[in-house]
Amino acid sequence: MAYGLLEVAVEHARDVPGAVSGGADRLSLAVGGDAGPRSPDLAAASAVLRESDVPVRVLLRLNDSYTTTGGEFTRLVGLGEEYLALGAEGVVLGFLDADLEVDAATCAALAEALPGVPWTFHQAIDATLDPRRSWRRVRTLPGLTAVASGGSPQGLSHGYDELLALAEEDPEVARLLMPAGGLVAEQVPWFVRAGVRQFQVGRQVRPGGSSRAYVDAGLVRSWRLLLDSTAGHPAG
Template sequence: MGEALLEVTVLGPPDVAGALAGGADRLHLLAPGAGEGDVALSPEPTVVSGVCRESDVPVFVLLRLNDSWTTTGGELTRLVGLAEDYLGCGAAGVSFGFLDSNLEVDAEVCLHLADRLPGVPWTFHRAIDSSLEPARAWRTLVDLPGLVAVRSAGSPRGMGVGYDDLLGTASSDPRIAALLMPGGGLVAEHVPWLAQAGVRQFHLGPQVRPSGSYKAYVDASHVRSWRLLVDDAVGRAERTHRASAG
């Protein structure tokens, strides 16, 4: 099943040092000012360049230009251009998620982006939580090329509401567990159970900032506490798996 991967949201270069010192494996970059009720949008390439210069772990950058889960033809062209700029600045991958008018995964848009960015790893973010039928959405996603993670809270209202469903989804299919990256209200008590279900990727946002505020920079000690928690939970899950297999 593999080791744990810890992804931390950053808003700019000042967040990088704390994330790295705490043990983050990957950074997820949003536009500065995102969070705390604001819709997360794509950052400027200059911010991406600054973060990538400071980071020695992969940086994935959000592709999103409006406050919905849909996009237009003109926007899609701009998103491709932005992604190419981000990659040129040193980004290792991108993050996006789109639904169609029926609230199903917009596979056509996702495939278009994946095709225009060959070989570039990407994550599907929390658009899945707003899909009409999450089970159908997962069936679509597991076959998309280049996809390395799906960030989900199990509900648009966060893991406080969606945790039980999310755990059940992870337990239902090892392919889903391998892709699932819980995020959006993750708390410490969730981690051991998700790890036992096969989840190996975890996303952190406000949890690693003093007072849980995006106005504060990422704090290394906060990240480190989650690093230790996640590694311990995944280590225990791996030992249990090996024991049951042997």
């Protein structure tokens, strides 16, 4: 990683060569795309992990909602342990309660059940009612190293201004924030200036933005070069 950490969202092993050869620093693995990303089965996870020589974080999510149950919790812990045994560097998770608040107790319990494992809070945070309160809650969670966010349920096309303002106001938000959900090149220098150092791309690195297309090395490389070139030339 030369300057900013570039994470590429992948869905299967065929996405890995383009992501890695293009310069990804880390991969995020989930299946299902925008219809509701979920945890991959063990065979799919194993295939990705065998193919990748960069760290991979795997999603822990068993249903299309942002809530979970006691029965699911036990399965999530077991699934996380399986992914780690297969070679995952970390996991991705994030749960809300019935009031659309960050379910800090459940997230902390799951993180503590996987001690020492770094993890990302996924874009469930964008569905909460009060983003500032949500950030105050997530920043205290054990093991958390990234928060994937577009600042709005509609992604960065709607949430960019508020998300950038949060990062500018609070160095801890900037440290944890990983802009995701429709990131465009013009936004990167401004996030970097605010102190953000990790970024996620998904459809941006698939030809035509299609989820049916495999991750393309050339498109990943363009983002790699953008992050590297921003090192000495942040916005402003």
